[in-house]
Amino acid sequence: DIQMTQSPTSLSASVGDRVTITCRASQGMGTALSWYQQKPGKAPKRLIFDVSTLHSGVPSRFSGSGSGTEFTLTITNLQPEDFATYYCLQHGRYPLTFGGGTEVGIK
Amino acid sequence: EVQLVESGGGLVQPGGSLRLSCVASGFTLNDYWMHWVRQAPGKGLVWVSEIHIDGLTVYADSMRGRFTISRDIAKNTLFLQMSGLRADDTATYYCVRSTSGFDLWGQGARVTVSS
Numbered sequence A: 001d002i003q004m005t006q007s008p009t010s011l012s013a014s015v016g017d018r019v020t021i022t023c024r025a026s027q028g029m030g031t032a033l034s035w036y037q038q039k040p041g042k043a044p045k046r047l048i049f050d051v052s053t054l055h056s057g058v059p060s061r062f063s064g065s066g067s068g069t070e071f072t073l074t075i076t077n078l079q080p081e082d083f084a085t086y087y088c089l090q091h092g093r094y095p096l097t098f099g100g101g102t103e104v105g106i107k
Numbered sequence B: 001e002v003q004l005v006e007s008g009g010g011l012v013q014p015g016g017s018l019r020l021s022c023v024a025s026g027f028t029l030n031d032y033w034m035h036w037v038r039q040a041p042g043k044g045l046v047w048v049s050e051i052h053i054d055g056l057t058v059y060a061d062s063m064r065g066r067f068t069i070s071r072d073i074a075k076n077t078l079f080l081q082m083s084g085l086r087a088d089d090t091a092t093y094y095c096v097r098s099t100s101g102f103d104l105w106g107q108g109a110r111v112t113v114s115s
Helices: none
Strands: A004-007 A010-013 A019-029 A033-038 A045-049 A062-075 A085-090 A102-106 B003-007 B010-012 B018-025 B033-039 B045-051 B057-059 B067-072 B077-082 B091-098 B102-105 B109-113
Touching: A004 A085, A019 A033, A019 A085, A019 A102, A033 A062, A045 A062, A045 B102, A062 A085, B003 B091, B003 B102, B018 B091, B018 B109, B033 B067, B033 B077, B033 B102, B045 B067, B045 B077, B045 B091, B057 B067
Parallel strands: A010 A102, B010 B109
Antiparallel strands: A004 A019, A019 A062, A033 A045, A033 A085, A085 A102, B003 B018, B018 B077, B033 B045, B033 B091, B045 B057, B067 B077, B091 B102, B091 B109
16 A cells, blocks of 8 residues: 655644645655645635646645655645645556645644 | 536545546547546645546555556546545545646545544
């Protein structure tokens, strides 16, 4: 199984900050990596797919990068609506696996 | 409107069975790979199962043999039949469409396994 280790588990940030979340895969993988945002009591929403492609309608302050075993989600100019939990997903090998999540809270 | 709507969740005793349904609107369900993902209360996301366009099914190890994913093409509906339920199956179950990851999610169906 490919384990996805997401860090940090939580962080506190202010509106306008730049935030970086990392997912490290236990083995090398291709581009089958996507990122999701989840707010309390709601279903997740896709932000990024294929490592760096922005999902339709997602603001350009969200970006993804990485390769091999390390992948990053960056949020520039953090907005009030961005306070949420974020997950990465690898869907290149079975079983599909999510990172443990990063809760982005208000400082 | 393109959407997925789950139903069938509820309270079930340990060892019991439950069938979740997910009705797809705005698109044809069997044109896509479809999945179930679950989330225990306060915990992260876990992939459960998928069904391919050709009907091939794949399961997470802990669900194989207890859960069955299927679909009714005529009703544009995805199912998850769950049996031998345990307390650790308590979760919100999401029906999900995939194209390069999970592009469309249902609102979730809550399943509680308790006596």
